[in-house]
Amino acid sequence: MGAVRQKPGKDRHQEILDAAARVITERGLAETRISDIAEQAGVSPGLILYYFESKDRLLAEALTFANDQFYLRTSREIRRITSAKEQMRRLIDLSVPGYLPEYGRLDEWALWIEVWVRALRDPQMAKDREVLDQRWRDQIADIIRTGQRSGEFPQKDPAELALRLGALIDGLAIQVIMNDSEITPEKMHRACMEVAAHEIGFDLEPSG
Amino acid sequence: MGAVRQKPGKDRHQEILDAAARVITERGLAETRISDIAEQAGVSPGLILYYFESKDRLLAEALTFANDQFYLRTSREIRRITSAKEQMRRLIDLSVPGYLPEYGRLDEWALWIEVWVRALRDPQMAKDREVLDQRWRDQIADIIRTGQRSGEFPQKDPAELALRLGALIDGLAIQVIMNDSEITPEKMHRACMEVAAHEIGFDLEPSG
DNA sequence: CGCCATACTGAACGGCGAGTCAAGTCGGAC
DNA sequence: GTCCGACTTGACTCGCCGTTCAGTATGGCG
Numbered sequence: 416m417g418a419v420r421q422k423p424g425k426d427r428h429q430e431i432l433d434a435a436a437r438v439i440t441e442r443g444l445a446e447t448r449i450s451d452i453a454e455q456a457g458v459s460p461g462l463i464l465y466y467f468e469s470k471d472r473l474l475a476e477a478l479t480f481a482n483d484q485f486y487l488r489t490s491r492e493i494r495r496i497t498s499a500k501e502q503m504r505r506l507i508d509l510s511v512p513g514y515l516p517e518y519g520r521l522d523e524w525a526l527w528i529e530v531w532v533r534a535l536r537d538p539q540m541a542k543d544r545e546v547l548d549q550r551w552r553d554q555i556a557d558i559i560r561t562g563q564r565s566g567e568f569p570q571k572d573p574a575e576l577a578l579r580l581g582a583l584i585d586g587l588a589i590q591v592i593m594n595d596s597e598i599t600p601e602k603m604h605r606a607c608m609e610v611a612a613h614e615i616g617f618d619l620e621p622s623g
Numbered sequence: 624m625g626a627v628r629q630k631p632g633k634d635r636h637q638e639i640l641d642a643a644a645r646v647i648t649e650r651g652l653a654e655t656r657i658s659d660i661a662e663q664a665g666v667s668p669g670l671i672l673y674y675f676e677s678k679d680r681l682l683a684e685a686l687t688f689a690n691d692q693f694y695l696r697t698s699r700e701i702r703r704i705t706s707a708k709e710q711m712r713r714l715i716d717l718s719v720p721g722y723l724p725e726y727g728r729l730d731e732w733a734l735w736i737e738v739w740v741r742a743l744r745d746p747q748m749a750k751d752r753e754v755l756d757q758r759w760r761d762q763i764a765d766i767i768r769t770g771q772r773s774g775e776f777p778q779k780d781p782a783e784l785a786l787r788l789g790a791l792i793d794g795l796a797i798q799v800i801m802n803d804s805e806i807t808p809e810k811m812h813r814a815c816m817e818v819a820a821h822e823i824g825f826d827l828e829p830s831g
Numbered sequence: 832c833g834c835c836a837t838a839c840t841g842a843a844c845g846g847c848g849a850g851t852c853a854a855g856t857c858g859g860a861c
Numbered sequence: 862g863t864c865c866g867a868c869t870t871g872a873c874t875c876g877c878c879g880t881t882c883a884g885t886a887t888g889g890c891g
Contacts, residue, residue, distance in 0.1 A: 427838085443744050445653050449879065459840045464880060525743055531736050534801055536651050545803055552805065578806060579814055582794030587786075589793065593742055595753055597760065598786060606787055613822065635868090656848065667870045672850060 428466055431456050435477035440522045444474060444529040478530050479543050485523040486550060493554070499562025500617055506558060507607045510584050512591045514600040524592045552577045559615060569616040576615055583610055636674055639664050643685035648730045652682060652737045686738050687751050693731040694758060701762070707770025708825055714766060715815045718792050720799045722808040732800045760785045767823060777824040784823055791818055 434456035438447050449470055453460040467473035489509045496502045508515055512524050534544040556577035562568035587603045612619045642664035646655050657678055661668040675681035697717045704710045716723055720732050742752040764785035770776035795811045820827045 443740065445740075446744070448877090460879090461841065461881085462839055465839070470879060528736065528739050528743070531797060531801065532651065532653075532740050535733055535736070536654070541801065544801060548798065548801075548803060549805065574805075575814070578795075578798075579791065579818060582798065582814075583787065583791045584794070585797065586790030586792070586794035589739060590756065590786075590790065593739065593749065593752060593756075595756060597757065597782075606783070606790075610787060610818075610822065614818065657850085658848080668849090669851085669870055669872095670868080673869075678849065 427458075427462075431458075431463060431466055431473070432477050432480045435473055436481040436526065439474065439477060439529065440481075440525055444478075444533070447474065475533070475537065475540055475543070478526055478533070478540070479547065481523060481526050482530070482547050486547075486554070490554065493558070499558055499565060499567045502558045502561065503611055503615075504608065506555065507584070507604060507611070510588065511600050511604045511607070512588055514604055522592075524588045528589070548581075552581045555580055562615070562617070567617060571616065579614060580607075580611055583607065635666075635670075639666075639671060639674055639681070640685050640688045643681055644689040644734065647682065647685060647737065648689075648733055652686075652741070655682065683741065683745065683748050683751070686734055686741070686748070687755065689731060689734050690738070690755050694755075694762070698762065701766070707766055707773060707775045710766045710769065711819055711823075712816065714763065715792070715812060715819070718796065719808050719812045719815070720796055722812055730800075732796045736797070756789075760789045763788055770823070770825070775825060779824065787822060788815075788819055791815065 431452065435447070435452045438451045438455050442451065449463050450460045452473070453463050456463075463473065464470075467476070489506060492509060493502050493505055496505055509518070512522075530540065530544050530547070534541040552574070556573040559568060559573040559576055563570055563573065584607055587598065587606060590598050591600055591603050608619060611617075639660065643655070643660045646659045646663050650659065657671050658668045660681070661671050664671075671681065672678075675684070697714060700717060701710050701713055704713055717726070720730075738748065738752050738755070742749040760782070764781040767776060767779075767781040767784055771778055771781065792815055795806065795814060798806050799808055799811050816827060819825075
């Protein structure tokens with residue numbers, strides 16, 4: 416028996432988190448077994464518990480890990496854009512599940528729902544969720560502040576606007592990943608843009 | 624051994640669904656065991672599976688059952704009101720978790736999240752969710768149509784408005800039941816009323 | 832060239848909980 | 862009153878899965 420020890424360049428901890436996130440996305444938190452994660456990561460089940468204290472901790476870590484990925488991606492994309500209105504559009508592009516073909520069905524949203532369920536009972540996850548959610552709202556608020564500083568947007572409370580827009584995006588994204596026949600990615604995108612324009616107070620026309 | 628047979632006035636099926644909904648609310652879907660439901664209902668574990676084919680089916684039924692309760696309650700309340708604007712206010716009153724002290728923390732929202740998670744993988748639950756969600760949006764749209772007929776509200780697509788308002792309420796309600804420090808029931812209520820007024824196009828002043 | 836620490840394996844253990852079942856109880860029909 | 866069938870019980874089975882652990886390979890160090 417034994418083991419081909421792993422190349423030093425690789426990080427098992429991260430590999431396992433990544434495998435876990437993929438399995439959770441596919442099977443759901445409740446149906447995720449340690450052996451699934453092991454298989455996905457290409458290691459033995461025993462090794463999972465060698466790196467993580469328990470299944471529970473691993474799952475919790477995997478959820479926030481996946482959320483970080485999404486945050487970092489959007490954050491990077493947005494920083495490249497100067498116009499606040501275009502930043503807003505890009506944020507919405509990236510937030511609508513299945514809108515950009517290159518990003519699959521944007522299954523981060525499915526994981527996000529799992530976070531909510533867990534956060535209802537797990538105090539640590541509840542704390543993590545609040546931090547993650549605050550970061551999400553701040554991202555929106557920052558765009559609004561940018562637009563207000565540049566004169567693109569009128570003066571209104573950015574935090575309040577971010578709260579409302581964030582909630583709207585959350586609510587619509589849920590319906591979209593559920594494949595609700597009432598709403599498509601395109602429709603969600605339009606709804607988000609229109610409400611954003613209306614509530615923040617900018618004009619939709621150019622390249623809308 | 625044996626059994627005191629139950630009074631004919633009672634409906635075991637319903638009793639068990641009710642017990643299940645309460646247990647799920649308290650412990651979460653994943654942590655709900657058959658024996659918990661039995662205990663809550665005051666019967667033996669065996670009886671649960673006498674009335675339900677499997678744990679899975681029971682849980683699924685319990686979730687839609689609880690949602691029905693919420694729908695019927697709000698529906699009844701709203702039908703009593705004539706002014707569309709007041710109907711809208713009442714709907715929001717009832718939808719904000721913890722806003723009306725007499726309705727506890729309105730834990731239906733917690734169950735609703737469980738529905739979402741399950742609907743991602745269970746086709747039957749996916750169908751049920753869509754029906755339930757459609758009913759929820761229709762409830763909002765009907766209020767808007769009422770207001771438009773009476774001249775209280777201007778003419779805009781009621782279905783589209785309902786979609787957006789429903790999503791906003793969903794998104795905000797999630798944050799509230801998570802005890803997010805950024806938002807309180809009162810704040811959510813104000814946000815919903817303001818966006819409703821702004822998007823539907825009515826004035827907030829009277830008894831606002 | 833041994834030797835050790837570390838990474839890793841997979842078989843085995845143990846507990847838990849869904850589902851089964853044989854037996855008991857009781858209301859009502861006749 | 863007696864019998865039937867629906868209702869109810871709780872002990873039992875059985876499979877599953879998280880966790881443990883004894884053992885194995887391997888890279889590096891002296």
